[in-house]
Amino acid sequence: MECFDTHIHSEGKGITELKEMSDNSIKFAVSCAYYPIKPTNGYTLIDMFRKISSFEVERGSKVGIKIIPAVGVHPRCICDEWKKAVEWIEENGKIIGEIGLEIASDEEIKVLLEQLKLAKELELPCIVHTPRKNKKKITDKILDTLKKSGIDSELVVVDHVNLEIVEKVLNEGYWAGLTVQPGKLNVEDVLLIVEKFGFDRFVLNSDTGFNDLDCLTVAKSVKALEEKFSKFDVKKVAIENGKKIFKVI
Amino acid sequence: MECFDTHIHSEGKGITELKEMSDNSIKFAVSCAYYPIKPTNGYTLIDMFRKISSFEVERGSKVGIKIIPAVGVHPRCICDEWKKAVEWIEENGKIIGEIGLEIASDEEIKVLLEQLKLAKELELPCIVHTPRKNKKKITDKILDTLKKSGIDSELVVVDHVNLEIVEKVLNEGYWAGLTVQPGKLNVEDVLLIVEKFGFDRFVLNSDTGFNDLDCLTVAKSVKALEEKFSKFDVKKVAIENGKKIFKVI
Numbered sequence: 342m343e344c345f346d347t348h349i350h351s352e353g354k355g356i357t358e359l360k361e362m363s364d365n366s367i368k369f370a371v372s373c374a375y376y377p378i379k380p381t382n383g384y385t386l387i388d389m390f391r392k393i394s395s396f397e398v399e400r401g402s403k404v405g406i407k408i409i410p411a412v413g414v415h416p417r418c419i420c421d422e423w424k425k426a427v428e429w430i431e432e433n434g435k436i437i438g439e440i441g442l443e444i445a446s447d448e449e450i451k452v453l454l455e456q457l458k459l460a461k462e463l464e465l466p467c468i469v470h471t472p473r474k475n476k477k478k479i480t481d482k483i484l485d486t487l488k489k490s491g492i493d494s495e496l497v498v499v500d501h502v503n504l505e506i507v508e509k510v511l512n513e514g515y516w517a518g519l520t521v522q523p524g525k526l527n528v529e530d531v532l533l534i535v536e537k538f539g540f541d542r543f544v545l546n547s548d549t550g551f552n553d554l555d556c557l558t559v560a561k562s563v564k565a566l567e568e569k570f571s572k573f574d575v576k577k578v579a580i581e582n583g584k585k586i587f588k589v590i
Numbered sequence: 591m592e593c594f595d596t597h598i599h600s601e602g603k604g605i606t607e608l609k610e611m612s613d614n615s616i617k618f619a620v621s622c623a624y625y626p627i628k629p630t631n632g633y634t635l636i637d638m639f640r641k642i643s644s645f646e647v648e649r650g651s652k653v654g655i656k657i658i659p660a661v662g663v664h665p666r667c668i669c670d671e672w673k674k675a676v677e678w679i680e681e682n683g684k685i686i687g688e689i690g691l692e693i694a695s696d697e698e699i700k701v702l703l704e705q706l707k708l709a710k711e712l713e714l715p716c717i718v719h720t721p722r723k724n725k726k727k728i729t730d731k732i733l734d735t736l737k738k739s740g741i742d743s744e745l746v747v748v749d750h751v752n753l754e755i756v757e758k759v760l761n762e763g764y765w766a767g768l769t770v771q772p773g774k775l776n777v778e779d780v781l782l783i784v785e786k787f788g789f790d791r792f793v794l795n796s797d798t799g800f801n802d803l804d805c806l807t808v809a810k811s812v813k814a815l816e817e818k819f820s821k822f823d824v825k826k827v828a829i830e831n832g833k834k835i836f837k838v839i
Contacts, residue, residue: 355604356802376637378645384631385638396627396800403802551645553605553652 342567342576345369345583346559348439348468348500348518350550351397351408352389353377358556360404365560369580371587372397373411373439373468376418377551383422386414387429394433409587411438411468413456416449423452431459436587438468439500444475445482453483457490464496466586471501473524480506484513498544498586501525507534511542516586519578520548521558528558528565535566540577544586591816591825594618594832595808597688597717597749597767599799600646600657601638602626607805609653614809618829620836621646622660622688622717625667626800632671635663636678643682658836660687660717662705665698672701680708685836687717690749693724694731702732706739713745715835720750722773729755733762747793747835750774756783760791765835768827769797770807777807777814784815789826793835 344367351359351372362370372393380386390412401408412434414423430437437460442449453469460467469487471480480499487497499510500518503526510517519531525548526534535543545563549556559579566575583589593616600608600621611619621642629635639661650657661683663672679686686709691698702718709716718736720729729748736746748759749767752775759766768780774797775783784792794812798805808828815824832838 353604355602355607357607358604376641378637378641380633380637381640382631382633382637384629384633385636388625388627388629388631388634391630392625392627400800551649 342366342563342572342579343368344559344563345544345580346546347371347498347544347583347587348373348520348546348548350375351401352393353551354549354556356400356404359401359406362556363405365557367406367560369407369409369583369589370401371409371411371436371438371468374413375415375439375550380418380420382420383425385420386418386423386426390426390429390433407589409436409589411436413437413440414452415439415470416441416443416452419448419452427455427459430456431463434465436466436468439470440467441470442479442483443472445479450482450486453486454490457487457492460496461490461492466496466498466588467492468498468500468518471499471506476503477505480509484509487515500546501548504530504534507538511538516582517543519543519545521545521562522548522554528562531562532565532569535570535578540574543578544583545578591615591812591821591828592617593808593812594793594829595795596620596747596793596832596836597622597769597795597797599624600650601642602800603798603805605649605653608650608655611805612654614806616655616809618656618658618832618838619650620658620660620685620687620717623662624664624688624799629667629669631669632674634669635667635672635675639675639678639682656838658685658838660685662686662689663701664688664719665690665692665701668697668701676704676708679705680712683714685715685717688719689716690719691728691732691735692721694728699731699735702735703739706736706741709745710739710741715745715747715837716741717747717749717767720748720755725752726754729758733758736764749795750797753779753783756787760787765831766792768792768794770794770811771797771803777811780811781814781818784819784827789823792827793832794827
């Protein structure tokens with residue numbers, strides 16, 4: 342079954358790794374903006390957005406992956422002149438991501454809110470990162486900020502959900518991203534979650550990128566799901582929900 | 591035999607590709623600064639230099655490659671506030687590269703000269719790119735600029751040399767970089783060149799990075815050299831010359 346990895350950082354992957362993903366049926370991937378060290382200036386973000394939106398898309402096409410760029414100011418990438426980066430997004434962005442909160446400082450909340458308001462205004466889908474540390478508490482602040490922005494919940498994927506926060510995220514009407522990687526979810530967690538909450542509101546991703554994480558976890562999860570559930574259901578989380586949210590034709 | 595790939599762009603390689611290099615005896619690599627689309631501002635270069643000098647070094651160490659950072663303003667990366675990037679190099683650089691000329695515009699020559707003067711002043715080794723197009727003519731301009739800067743020829747690797755320019759580069763006392771990749775040299779070219787000019791003034795590299803080029807060409811070249819020449823000689827181009835130039839302990 343063709344798969345959609347809805348959250349990668351393709352910049353950190355070599356071409357042979359992208360090819361391996363493609364060879365293992367991952368044919369669509371959202372490549373999210375992220376700079377692996379704290380940048381000094383918004384220009385670095387803008388050039389990174391430009392790179393993802395052109396060079397990375399082209400690199401994907403060489404190996405048969407449709408790379409869909411997401412541009413946004415990640416909470417760990419807030420820097421001087423980050424507003425210039427948001428202006429670039431306003432003019433050029435189609436998907437806003439990866440945004441979110443890491444420690445939920447006032448500055449992080451401000452940067453997130455500004456980008457969510459932009460997403461609401463321009464009706465752009467968003468990928469919202471939830472952190473590893475203090476996940477429950479900080480997710481509450483994310484949900485508050487989402488509400489405050491007034492954004493339509495259909496535009497929002499709350500990402501890296503786990504058993505602790507998944508129900509709340511779904512109850513507030515958002516999409517939920519299931520990130521399969523060590524330290525986040527494993528394949529068994531995914532099976533448990535969809536068994537309990539169904540297939541309609543989830544997307545799968547690996548968050549693979551600059552690190553040494555397995556880049557095939559979406560394909561592996563889909564295989565495991567296929568052994569237990571109907572093709573009709575599995576297809577939703579494997580590809581269809583992602584295509585719908587991110588308007589992929 | 592342990593090998594030193596003296597010119598890569600590790601940022602474009604995934605961790606499994608770096609591991610493949612390490613597993614194939616490439617234990618040292620200079621990672622050169624380059625941004626794969628034309629950046630808008632010097633801050634992008636500075637953050638890229640910072641990334642190569644920290645994050646990339648760490649990534650290499652995870653798979654057993656000593657990554658040695660080279661920072662410089664590549665002729666295709668000249669942008670607003672490039673001088674800020676040169677100031678960063680002045681404060682933090684240990685090796686200057688990849689610098690050079692692409693079309694030899696006045697601006698390119700100015701940026702190259704400024705960096706060569708800095709290298710002379712700080713006694714830093716330099717990696718100087720020669721282009722594919724009009725290679726002979728533009729290399730002449732590079733050699734003029736090198737002379738004009740007054741830099742000690744022992745500090746300079748003129749890179750991507752071919753049969754057309756190698757003799758002139760050696761005659762002027764520079765080190766010469768043999769880049770083994772499609773469109774540059776193949777293994778047979780390397781054999782021919784060292785047979786004619788000896789092993790004392792050459793280093794090997796792949797220039798592998800953001801593209802889909804084979805990352806093992808240095809290891810493959812060394813194997814081919816070992817079949818034909820003495821270990822003593824091969825070792826010079828495989829590792830020793832590089833360690834000497836780039837002061838690797």
